[in-house]
């Protein structure tokens with residue numbers, strides 16, 4: 001599997017000995033300061049505390065750590081045993097704990113009404129049956145429970161210019177490798193041989209899919225995510241915040257907050 005060989009979230013972490021406490025700390029710095037500073041606010045990391053939280057697709061546990069640190073009781077579900085191991089170790093280094101569960105978002109090994117919050121960042125666009133995963137998120141949430149997710153945005157600068165125009169058309173990826181393999185290249189480090197399933201969603205598609213199972217409370221796009229735009233903005237002295245304000249509507253992630261009907 002793509003993520004067994006290349007742990008997700010370890011890219012860009014250089015210096016400390018891998019898997020040491022300093023390495024995980026640096027991974028958090030890279031994620032929250034450099035790579036995805038939108039996550040804490042958009043994904044409500046700072047405002048959830050004292051709840052039973054399920055995170056689907058844990059990576060190396062940076063968001064998991066932040067949620068655990070705030071006094072939430074954490075459960076992590078992932079298809080990758082390696083990610084579960086790294087997340088458990090990450091939390092252990094900081095004196096925190098999680099229940100790591102190997103399993104599939106489409107068939108969760110939890111009883112109905114088990115969690116106050118279901119959290120998932122950059123994961124559900126990888127699962128073959130998105131609707132099934134959403135029905136499972138709804139099933140395991142308690143009535144009134146909160147659903148927070150981020151998935152790839154189809155109508156984004158990243159997808160339009162990077163994937164469709166550059167990789168798909170100019171580099172002839174669609175002809176040479178086909179649609180699925182060209183989309184798989186979106187994942188960091190994926191070659192045309194490793195084919196993680198990747199889907200992209202419009203606002204309308206996401207809202208209507210989630211709306212079948214949960215009440216949609218808010219939906220926004222974020223993370224300009226275009227390296228070129230970021231470089232140009234830096235040269236012009238435009239801050240990241242201003243860049244996000246100007247182009248965030250066409251950002252690379254759609255963030256949805258929902259709630260299970262009481």
Ligand SMILES: C[S@@+](CC[C@H](N)C(=O)[O-])C[C@H]1O[C@@H](n2cnc3c(N)ncnc32)[C@H](O)[C@@H]1O
Nearest residue numbers: 008057058059078079080104105121122123127
């Ligand atoms: C791109 S990584 C994102 C990890 C982390 N949330 C982050 O933002 O760094 C996707 C993760 O989701 C997991 N995953 C993909 N499909 C899944 C599914 N159907 N059920 C559970 N985990 C899944 C993968 O194993 C991987 O750990």
